Amino acid sequence: MGTYILRRMVSTIAVMAVVGVFVFLLLRLAPGDPAAIIAGKSATAEMIAGIRNKFGLNDPMPVQFVRWVWDLLGGDLGTSIFAGRPVLELISQRLEPTLSLSILTMIFAVTVGVSFGIVAAWRTGAFADRLLSVFAALGYSVPVFVIGYFLIYVFAIRTHWLPVQGYAPINNGIGLWFVHLIMPTLALGLGYIAFIARIARASMLEVLSEDYMRTAAAKGVSSYAMLFHHALKNAGVPILTVIGLSFAGLISGVVITETVFNIPGVGRLVVDAINNRDYPIIQGVLILVSGLYVLINLAVDLSYTLVDPRIRY
Template structure:
């Protein structure tokens, strides 16, 4: 296990290097001059040229890349050209709202998807099964930004039940925190619920037809107990794989949802930095998101050994 973990961690290095090259090239080949955006349209050409020299924008791209990469290796993602704050400081200060939003979304996702999948497997021979399939496909097909707008119009304007903007930290009270995050968290979760519920349902239906399930039912064990203790447990491994990818989906979805609900998270930081052509912040945020995605995949692989003791990484 230890050797496998070390190998996986070492494999992260080339992946992150490729990501850094792609991100750097995309960001720097995008039209727009950060110096002009910072100083304004009425600034003299000399002042713009001096700021470009100060930011190193006049150097060849490969020189800029290796200067930036040498900083990243030491843990320094650079300094924002807009706010002059450290990029790492900006990322971690803005990641708290994003982490809160993702955590609440994941809780809602599991609370909705798991009972729904178990219930549908129990009622698999009824008309509810094809209805569930249709509804889950509809949930996957709905764009999150469109659903967010509908919920804002419905529960924020027509029926002002929830706030449509803003964020309250958890330190100021669980009620206020939940009140501001419940609507955006539900939008993020509901898009992924269909994927997880369908995956769990299909895996459980496959296990239902196995011999050990039929044997347990033949011994007189109640079907509900067999579904929860045996069928559900065996369906967790393929579902966990999809759940790991869902974390990346939730993190990517925060970029849109935080913008719509004005949540000061890492997604909002990324959008604002793109508008300002704040290259170091954009590069740092994308690298941070990529690192989380890679680490989540590693944790999912290691989690397999706890879900199924037969799996060993030798």
């Protein structure tokens, strides 16, 4: 077990090192002078020279990389070009809406998706199974922004049940906070529900067809015990894997969803930074998101040992 955890930790550090090199080279390998890219088309030679001095672009590449890594280890993600404030400060101000939307979406998608998959596998060929197939096809094919605008039209414009856009901080009241996140969570979560449900159904069907499951049914084991104490645990590894993979898609989905619903989160911060060519913000967000993604995948890998003890050895 200790060896397995150590291997996963080493691979995680290696992945983050590769990500760090890529993020560092993102600006340096762009066509043209990085300082000119940052300054914009209307910049003068003096402005470009000032930017090169400010960001140390006149130094050799290895020196720049070591300095950048050293700043990262000290918690310094750089300073925004346009806001003139630390990138970490700007991200922390936008973190609550993004975390709220991401956590609610994952809870919603995992709970509903796994439940749908279990029911469809247990009643394979029945109405619930066919309904899941239709829902999964729609979830895969319809983009997030289409679902978002449809929900806005139905629940905000036509019925006035929910607010059109915006975000209410949680300290303004959990009720108001939750109401503003209902439509974004639905829009972002439907595709992941379909994805998770399909994998859960396939994994459960494979386990339910095993001889030991038929033996348990012949011995009179209850349906609840068969599904949740035996089948679900043995089908857990593929389900946990798809939950980890869903997080990768959630990153891009949050950017689109926050734009559609005008949520002032990290996704909107990235969109604004791209429009303004604010590379320090883009680099800072990439590093943090990549680190979070790697840590979640590490947690998923370690959770395999809970559902499949053979991995420990």
